[in-house]
Amino acid sequence: MAGMSGRRGGDAGKRRAGGQRFSSRHRKAWLALVALAVVIGVAVAGTGAYAYMLNGKFNNVAKVTTKTLKEKDRPDPDKGKALNILLIGSDKGKKIEGESQDTSIAQDAKAAKWPAGKYRSDTLMVVHITANRKFAFLTSIPRDTFTTLYDAKGNPQGQNKVNAAFSEYGPLGTVSTVEHLTNLRMKHLAIIDWEGFKDLSTAVGGVPVTIPKAFYDPKQKVQWEAGTQTLKGNKALQYVRTRYGLLRGDFDRIARQQNFLRAMMKKVLAKGTMTNPVKLINTVSALTKNLTVDEEWTSGDMRGLALSLRGVQTKDVIFLTAPVAGTETIPEFGDIVRLEEAKTAELFKALKDDNLRDYLKKYPDDVLKPPSQVD
Numbered sequence: 100m101a102g103m104s105g106r107r108g109g110d111a112g113k114r115r116a117g118g119q120r121f122s123s124r125h126r127k128a129w130l131a132l133v134a135l136a137v138v139i140g141v142a143v144a145g146t147g148a149y150a151y152m153l154n155g156k157f158n159n160v161a162k163v164t165t166k167t168l169k170e171k172d173r174p175d176p177d178k179g180k181a182l183n184i185l186l187i188g189s190d191k192g193k194k195i196e197g198e199s200q201d202t203s204i205a206q207d208a209k210a211a212k213w214p215a216g217k218y219r220s221d222t223l224m225v226v227h228i229t230a231n232r233k234f235a236f237l238t239s240i241p242r243d244t245f246t247t248l249y250d251a252k253g254n255p256q257g258q259n260k261v262n263a264a265f266s267e268y269g270p271l272g273t274v275s276t277v278e279h280l281t282n283l284r285m286k287h288l289a290i291i292d293w294e295g296f297k298d299l300s301t302a303v304g305g306v307p308v309t310i311p312k313a314f315y316d317p318k319q320k321v322q323w324e325a326g327t328q329t330l331k332g333n334k335a336l337q338y339v340r341t342r343y344g345l346l347r348g349d350f351d352r353i354a355r356q357q358n359f360l361r362a363m364m365k366k367v368l369a370k371g372t373m374t375n376p377v378k379l380i381n382t383v384s385a386l387t388k389n390l391t392v393d394e395e396w397t398s399g400d401m402r403g404l405a406l407s408l409r410g411v412q413t414k415d416v417i418f419l420t421a422p423v424a425g426t427e428t429i430p431e432f433g434d435i436v437r438l439e440e441a442k443t444a445e446l447f448k449a450l451k452d453d454n455l456r457d458y459l460k461k462y463p464d465d466v467l468k469p470p471s472q473v474d
Contacts, residue, residue, distance in 0.1 A: 161205035161391040163270050165288060172253040172275070174284045181230040181453040182404075185277055185285040186237075187265060188222030188293050188356075204270070204290055204391050213251065213269040220265035220273070222293070222356060225281060227450045232407040236455060237360070238419045238446065239353045240277070243426070245435040249275035260435060270391075281447045288393040293336065295389025296359075300335035302381040303366045308338060308359060309471045318343040335359070350423070351474050357418040358473040365413045417459075418467035422446060 189204065192214075207214055223240040242262040249264070250256050251271035259267075264276040274285050300306050306329065313325045319337050323344075330338050339359050345351035367382060422442040428434050442462070449458040459466065467473070 160387050161203055162394040162396075163205050163208040163288070163290075163391060164394045165271060165274060165285075166395070167251065168271055168275055169253045174278050174282050176284050176286075182226075182228040182286045183283045183450070184226040184228070184287045184289060185274055186222075186224040186226050187220050187270070187273060187288070187290045188224075189218050189220045189265065189290055191292055191294055192217040208270050213267075213272075215267045218266055219262070221262055223261060223273070223277065225277065225283060225285075225450070226289075227283075227453075228404075228408070230453050232404075233410065233415060235411065235416045236419060236450065237357065237416065238421060238450070239357060240280070240421050241349060241353065241423060241436045241438075243349060243434060243436040244280075244421070244438055245429075245432070246276065246280050246438075248272065249279055251275070260432060281450075283447055283451055287396045290391040291386075292389040293339065295385060296339060297332050297336050298385035298389065299363065299382065300331040302378065302385040303331075303363065304378065305329035305331040306335060306359060306363045306366050308362055309473075311472060311474055314344045314474075316341050316344040330359075345474055347474075350420070353420055354467060354473050357420075357467050358470060361413065361416065361418065361467070362470065364416060368413060417455075419446070419465055422462075422465070 192204070192207075193216075202210075202214075204218065207217065221242040223242070225238045225240070227236040227238070229235070240261055242260065244261040245258060246261050248256045248259050248261075248268065249272055250268045253275045256268070256272075261276060261280070264273040268276075270288060270290060274288055277283075278285055307327055308330055309327045310323050310325050313323060315322050316337075319341065321337050321341070323341070328334075339356045340352070341355060342348045342352040345355075422439040424437045424439040426434055426436050445458060445461075449455045
């Protein structure tokens with residue numbers, strides 16, 4: 100980010116991997132990008148048999164194309180080398196009459212007709228990686244944000260909650276909807292199955308989070324006790340899905356999801372994960388089997404991004420939420436969220452300009468609270 104200081108990683112040491120040398124420079128790239136992979140679904144390749152095996156797993160990630168969107172209807176590509184990536188959190192999909200439950204998101208996206216209503220996506224994040232590759236900003240868009248939806252061809256389809264874009268029009272419709280909402284060009288797309296958080300949290304040996312005060316979630320029938328807990332499996336999934344019993348409902352759920360991702364990145368970066376071949380391979384496997392990205396995201400692009408991010412640390416990943424003006428009820432749609440238009444425009448312009456210094460100085464409280472203060 101322009102004007103913000105950053106750090107460079109890497110050292111001169113080398114280690115053996117599968118009988119071949121795997122430099123710490125490449126290993127540092129693995130550390131940075133596998134951490135971000137938990138968030139944005141990107142991979143990194145190094146050298147040697149060990150790295151080759153890990154890279155092979157990322158080569159098997161499911162893919163969808165974004166080439167069919169009309170170029171003239173999309174925002175101008177961002178100047179410079181900053182990247183905007185749309186992260187979608189989805190479920191595995193439900194049975195639709197006349198459709199096969201066994202088809203994947205990637206398969207459904209390639210079909211002649213998207214199975215409307217099969218999938219739910221209550222999580223949307225715009226991931227902005229600065230041109231200098233020293234910072235990543237993750238901006239959540241509340242699922243009930245009321246906006247104009249666009250279909251897979253980029254045509255407007257009337258107003259609704261933003262989470263209906265994925266359900267009704269699939270990955271391409273969601274990309275087009277978010278691009279029109281933010282006026283930001285989404286360079287890449289990553290879809291993560293929320294069920295994968297069970298596998299990821301287990302693979303890293305659990306993710307530590309702090310619950311400030313005890314409360315009961317009547318929807319999931321879970322009693323959350325105050326204090327620091329290490330969550331994995333179903334408990335981790337329940338944590339990121341909780342909104343009942345929280346004072347601000349879905350807004351607190353967004354904070355929990357961001358908090359969990361932040362804690363998971365820290366855990367992935369820990370030596371106990373990155374220096375343990377079995378744990379690292381299990382982590383990457385858990386990610387890749389629950390991940391779908393765009394076809395245009397080539398392995399070469401991923402490798403280049405990997406090396407450029409080798410200096411990124413957990414503290415350099417900053418979480419935000421699109422500014423909210425308030426909520427209201429519309430009979431046809433239920434409870435909806437209205438974004439604060441002027442402030443939201445400031446945020447997205449700051450991202451487009453690849454410079455959030457002034458925005459964060461003006462709105463310092465918009466950044467995700469410290470781990471111990473997230474409900």
